[in-house]
Amino acid sequence: MSDKDIRRHSRVVVDGVEQAPSRAMLRAVGFTEEDFRRPQVGIASTWSMVTPCNMHIDGLAEEAAKGANEAGGKAVVFNTISVSDGISMGTPGMRYSLVSREIIADSIEAVAAAEGFDGVVAIGGCDKNMPGCVMALARLNRPSVFVYGGTIKPGAKRRDIVSVFEAVGAHSAGRIDDAELLEVEQTAIPGPGACGGMYTANTMASAIEALGMSLANSSAQEAVSAQKLSDCERAGEAVVDLIRSGIKPRDIMTRKAFENALSVVIALGGSTNAVLHLLAMAREAGVPLSLDDFTAIGKRVPVLADVRPSGRYLMSELIGIGGIRPLMKRLLDRGLLHGDCLTVTGRTMADNLADVEDYPDGQDIVRSFDDPIKPDSHLAILYGNVAPGGAVAKISGKEGLRFEGSARVFHSEEEALRAILDGTVAAGNVVVIRYEGPKGGPGMREMLSPTGAIMGKGLGKDVALITDGRFSGGSHGFVVGHVSPEAAVGGPIGLIEDGDRIVIDAETKQIDVDVTDEELERRGKAWKRPPSAVTTGVLAKYRNEVSSASEGAVTIPPAWD
Numbered sequence: 045m046s047d048k049d050i051r052r053h054s055r056v057v058v059d060g061v062e063q064a065p066s067r068a069m070l071r072a073v074g075f076t077e078e079d080f081r082r083p084q085v086g087i088a089s090t091w092s093m094v095t096p097c098n099m100h101i102d103g104l105a106e107e108a109a110k111g112a113n114e115a116g117g118k119a120v121v122f123n124t125i126s127v128s129d130g131i132s133m134g135t136p137g138m139r140y141s142l143v144s145r146e147i148i149a150d151s152i153e154a155v156a157a158a159e160g161f162d163g164v165v166a167i168g169g170c171d172k173n174m175p176g177c178v179m180a181l182a183r184l185n186r187p188s189v190f191v192y193g194g195t196i197k198p199g200a201k202r203r204d205i206v207s208v209f210e211a212v213g214a215h216s217a218g219r220i221d222d223a224e225l226l227e228v229e230q231t232a233i234p235g236p237g238a239c240g241g242m243y244t245a246n247t248m249a250s251a252i253e254a255l256g257m258s259l260a261n262s263s264a265q266e267a268v269s270a271q272k273l274s275d276c277e278r279a280g281e282a283v284v285d286l287i288r289s290g291i292k293p294r295d296i297m298t299r300k301a302f303e304n305a306l307s308v309v310i311a312l313g314g315s316t317n318a319v320l321h322l323l324a325m326a327r328e329a330g331v332p333l334s335l336d337d338f339t340a341i342g343k344r345v346p347v348l349a350d351v352r353p354s355g356r357y358l359m360s361e362l363i364g365i366g367g368i369r370p371l372m373k374r375l376l377d378r379g380l381l382h383g384d385c386l387t388v389t390g391r392t393m394a395d396n397l398a399d400v401e402d403y404p405d406g407q408d409i410v411r412s413f414d415d416p417i418k419p420d421s422h423l424a425i426l427y428g429n430v431a432p433g434g435a436v437a438k439i440s441g442k443e444g445l446r447f448e449g450s451a452r453v454f455h456s457e458e459e460a461l462r463a464i465l466d467g468t469v470a471a472g473n474v475v476v477i478r479y480e481g482p483k484g485g486p487g488m489r490e491m492l493s494p495t496g497a498i499m500g501k502g503l504g505k506d507v508a509l510i511t512d513g514r515f516s517g518g519s520h521g522f523v524v525g526h527v528s529p530e531a532a533v534g535g536p537i538g539l540i541e542d543g544d545r546i547v548i549d550a551e552t553k554q555i556d557v558d559v560t561d562e563e564l565e566r567r568g569k570a571w572k573r574p575p576s577a578v579t580t581g582v583l584a585k586y587r588n589e590v591s592s593a594s595e596g597a598v599t600i601p602p603a604w605d
Contacts, residue, residue: 053160056160083163089123090125095169096196097239100268105167110277112165112284122155127144134457144172145324146176148177150180164188165283178328184293189279189286190262195359198240199234200231203231205232205239205240210499211224247315256385259388259389282389298331307381310421319335339553343420344420347416348416365403365409366403369400423436429536431537447474451541451543452473452474453476454477454478457480469503474509474546476509486578486584490519508548510524510555
């Protein structure tokens with residue numbers, strides 16, 4: 045490619061007499077005369093001291109900048125936001141979590157497009173960082189690489205953040221005392237990095253690597269490690285190579301690539317949030333993807349990794365036996381990955397996996413195809429008179445494949461949590477938490493506090509939970525989220541009453557309330573939307589623009605004729 049083609053975007057900003065003011069500004073931030081002739085690489089950093097997931101990313105951004113500069117580019121580091129799910133969980137602040145995904149995507153797009161960057165390295169460390177970054181890269185469609193900030197090291201006694209949430213339930217049930225709860229609290233989070241199981245951060249990092257948008261093994265490195273520093277430097281080098289070769293995100297993020305991402309998420313037993321985020325990422329890439337694709341792929345891909353929350357092992361322990369690449373190689377050899385998909389290495393997925401060695405003998409973290417955790421997907425897309433637009437269940441099989449119980453209905457997460465902790469919720473109940481959807485919340489909060497309390501109280505097999513909100517990747521048990529249409533738009537979940545019999549069947553993929561159509565119609569005519577305290581600000585804006593969870597809860601711009 046010619047110099048002008050390589051600097052397709054930045055030359056508009058820095059070339060020519062008329063751009064002298066632009067160059068003057070850039071000289072003040074460190075540009076030299078030679079830098080104006082280099083392709084500019086934006087390094088999108090999600091660093092902040094808001095959360096341990098992101099507290100180290102400033103250093104990673106500098107490594108990525110170093111790599112880009114040494115490869116002949118000119119790196120420019122900039123920041124975007126991050127919010128902490130683990131800190132805001134169970135509070136009104138959690139409403140901003142999913143909203144932050146859109147803000148991250150918007151802000152990276154805005155900075156990269158405004159400044160004329162020729163390529164982008166985006167570094168994310170927490171749940172919404174990752175899909176937000178990739179959504180922006182798909183919109184911009186400029187040569188790009190995504191880097192995962194890395195997983196946290198295990199806490200004492202192999203603890204992680206979910207250990208703390210479940211300890212709250214155990215404390216409520218009298219199974220541990222104040223001193224034991226404090227000890228868990230003090231030792232679960234030892235330093236930087238994203239939550240340590242196959243929760244949403246590690247799930248999405250793995251999905252993005254399988255999508256082809258990260259370098260090999262980026263998803264399976266600890267946050268504090270020499271490997272992660274090297275990953276960042278190599279990402280900076282790689283994006284300059286992509287600029288020179290003209291490879292763009294939409295060349296990589298194809299329909300087949302998204303199928304690869306779905307397959308890896310299922311094999312790893314990943315988070316339900318992957319459904320929401322992959323739908324949103326695909327939309328930005330212009331790739332058709334629907335809830336039913338998860339069902340179709342889930343019929344042929346088994347769950348192989350015995351990882352938390354429903355399994356035994358942490359991400360660090362999976363890293364210790366080789367990470368996710370041997371798993372991907374197994375899927376490829378089995379015909380469950382598309383090997384011809386292009387990746388950010390400039391090579392195909394099959395090329396990248398060609399020399400990967402299998403897991404060591406004797407490990408039991410990743411099972412064989414002959415001995416899976418579950419022979420098909422743990423992510424069940426359910427339909428029925430509770431969710432005519434679909435719902436997402438996370439059912440490993442350990443809690444059974446069918447649940448029937450009486451409804452205990454709550455209009456908020458806080459109400460439900462109080463009832464779980466004080467013993468109101470009992471074995472045989474289906475906890476219904478509504479008005480927590482994308483519009484109803486607004487913001488679609490995660491229900492880790494209620495699910496953690498249920499597990500901590502020892503009710504994991506005896507109580508189910510359904511919601512038009514969503515779940516943390518750390519949630520497990522018999523849980524169904526993303527119920528669509530949501531209650532706030534008149535969905536049937538808003539018509540369920542205390543005592544109604546609810547049947548959840550993961551084998552028939554049904555979720556129904558045992559109420560006649562005539563009775564649901566009568567209740568629907570009497571239904572009125574509860575008033576909302578949210579009238580201004582970003583939450584109100586989000587509520588007005590957001591689509592349903594079954595469409596990825598994306599913000600859809602109004603049509604412009």
